[in-house]
Amino acid sequence: MPSMANSQNRQPNGAVSNSDARRQYMQQILQHRKSLPIAAVENRLVEEIRNNHTLIIVGETGSGKTTQLPQFLFKAGFCRNGKAIGVTQPRRVAAVTVAKRVAEECGVQLGQRVGYSIRFDDMTSGSTMIKYMTDGLLLREALLDPYLSKYSVIIVDEAHERTIHTDVLLGLLKKVQKARSQTANESLNSDRAMTDSDSKLEKEQGADLVSSLKKCQGARIPPLRLVVMSASLDARIFSEYFGGAKAVHVQGRQFPVDVFYTKGPETDYVDAAIMTIFQASGDILVFLTGQEEIEAVEGLLKEKLQHLSKDKQNLLSTPIFASLPSEQQMKAFMPAPAGFRKVILATNIAETSVTIPGIKYVIDPGVVKARNYNPRTGIESLNVIPTSKAQALQRSGRAGREGPGKCFRLYPEIEFDKLADSTVPEIKRCNLSNVILQLKALGVDDIMSFDFMEKPSRMAIVKSLEELFLLGALTEDYKLSDPIGHQMARLPLDPIYSKALILACQFNCLEEMLITVAMLSVESIFYMPREKQDESRAAKNRIASLEGDHITFINVYRTCDDFLAKSNAGSSKEKTLKNMRKWCKENFVNGRSLRHARDVHSQIRGHVEQMGLRITSCGEDMLLYRRCLTAAFFMNAASRQPDGTYRALASGQVVQIHPFSVLRGTKHDCVIFNELVRTSQNYMRNVTRIDPLWLAELASHFYAAQD
Ligand SMILES: Nc1ncnc2c1ncn2[C@@H]1O[C@H](COP(=O)(O)OP(=O)(O)OP(=O)(O)O)[C@@H](O)[C@H]1O
Secondary structure (H helix, E strand, O other): OOOHHHHOEEOOOOOEEHHHHHHHHHHHHHHHHHHOHHHHHHHHHHHHHHHOOEEEEEEOOOOOHHHHHHHHHHHOOOOHHHOEEEEEEOOHHHHHHHHHHHHHHHOOOOOOOEEEEEOOEEEOOOOOOEEEEEHHHHHHHHHHOOOOOOEEEEEEOOHHHOOHHHHHHHHHHHHHHHHHHHHHHOOOOOOOOOOHHHHHHHHHHOHHHHHHHHHOOOOOOOOOEEEEEEOOOOHHHHHHHOOOOEEEEEOOOOOOEEEEEOOOOOOOHHHHHHHHHHHOOOEEEEEOOOHHHHHHHHHHHHHHHHOOOHHHOOEEEEEEOOOOOHHHHHHHHOOOOOOOEEEEEEOHHHOOOOOOOOEEEEEEOOEEEEEEEEOOOOEEEEEEEEOOHHHHHHHHOOOOOOOOEEEEEOOOHHHHHHOOOOOOOHHHOOOOHHHHHHHHHOOOOOOOOOOOOOOOOHHHHHHHHHHHHHOOOEOOOOOEOOOHHHHHHHOOOOHHHHHHHHHHHHOOOHHHHHHHHHHHOOOOOEOOOHHHHHHHHHHHHHHOEOOEHHHHHHHHHHHHHHHHHHHOOOOOHHHHHHHHHHHHHHHOEOHHHHHHHHHHHHHHHHHHHHOOOOOOOOOOOHHHHHHHHHHHHOOOEEEEOOOOOEEEOOOOOEEEEOOOOOOOOOOOOEEEEEEEEEOOOEEEEEEEEEOHHHHHHHOHHHHHHHO
16 A cells, blocks of 8 residues: 555645645545445445344455445444444454554544554544454453443454454343343333343343443433454354344455465474575565564574675564564564565464555464363463464465465465364363453353353363352352452453452552562563573573562562663663663563563553552562462462472372473472463473462462362
């Protein structure tokens, strides 16, 4: 697409008229919009949405679904009476970039008519009528407005991804649709006593929904229109779930994408990807499995470039992955400097919805890192597995958005045929505590009979209910407890971390726990380059705490803070960043991760302050802090066996301390940990030593029951 820079008009005197340039630019955008396949069916789609409460739209990648449909609906009057159109995306980066694009297409400032809202970043205002957001955020909105009454239409985009939030959201939207149809039909009388039909509704919909219904008495909320969209979904499953909802297929794609396969299987896809990068001639998007692999490829590319002649060093690599702060993610969307080719190294966060300007080539090794959870053992593992056909299709769709493109799949065509059509829904393979807590907060008491599109296993539900009960979020009859459960549901964190923060307030170490939670939310704080193993190990030992990883993280965070305070009093943001980079380099700390942790820290701090929790520090008394860790993470405790291995007290499994832990090789009677991961063995990650007696004292409800 043209950009403002190259669409400026020259006046006779050679000067550039901004208004002419703008007019010309808007004209080009209009032309572009008209050329999208979806433009040909605008009227039909609007009519279908008027006539059907739920519509499923399947259309090729790049056909214009995400950017155009909300604009069609706005134009057709769906935002009358102050109502808004909500569009959900599984990923933050898509919500942000698409909103920016649509604001530009509408010629409005971002945050006015068109905006976005993602966790910790709200770019909307009272006048926002087209709102892009993550599906998780809409779930949170439902906590405050169970009827989602400000929306006339909700579009659930990229539904094929089947993230846990998409699945729960679909169930919730089905309920909200039903309830809103009822309010539209029944005009409620404001002082009517509760009737039989009310109590029936309360049973079906949950008390919170009904009480909100009563609040809305008189203010009729129109029925909610729902659109479910994707390029690669099995419309039949969605249609069945929504009681035979109509499905529409939008034909045609904007630009062709040629797909190439390798002749035989590749033994090393990273190697193959690097070779392909150097063979292609334009901007390239490469899909990799995670931060570590991306950073390794960045290093390999740099090394390789050094061996090339100066004129061939015109390659600029930019990473993009989920735990990268938003402003750094946005770098992938900027054009490469003149004379350079850009290589975007991405995880699957760049797989759907996004248009990365300049990208003509996509390299797809055909693998993805996926979460897996075993409710029986409580072990969550991250495994590299083949993508599904739907994912492969989405990846190739990232080329060919501004012109014809090419996609290089680094596996033979015969392998493609063997791929599963779609990804196993996340709800079937992860811990459910978080969503169950949210559903409870939404007034859904009976989780077992919640209308999930695909029901998670009974064991997974029971395990999570149990976990929430043990954390004090649920009462004995599995209702949300007051105030703990309600407070936990307000924090946008895993329940166990929310609980840790609430407890830390009582233990007078909330300042330390905020740092802990922030540091635990990012990947790999330390880095150990192969060629500098000894140096990096020595740096880590200097800052490590003998008590364990949690206090080590606090040391890293605070030592860097102290350094910055000393070295840049009153200096600019750029200077601070430069100093931070320097400190991180010298101490073998991953600067990206630490910056992200600082970001998360300030955001969670904001939430905690809003909740009125008092933020105090335990000072030097880290014993108090370790006791607090024990009180929060008691379910993750392990004691040492005579043979030197550990046994997880909750599940009885044999576990080991992770090789990256500062406690590796030490001997302590009892430890707590944050995560159990399975690679070659069952490893505990992020480990701190505790006194075993604390468990009986601080978690008697659990350890008494265990005996
Ligand atoms: N940020 C952007 N910059 C430039 N062009 C863009 C941008 N976003 C979208 N486009 C253009 O608009 C077209 C339609 O994009 P849109 O996201 O609406 O398609 P889609 O059908 O939703 O695709 P997908 O299923 O891949 O998300 C793209 O192919 C591209 O040409």
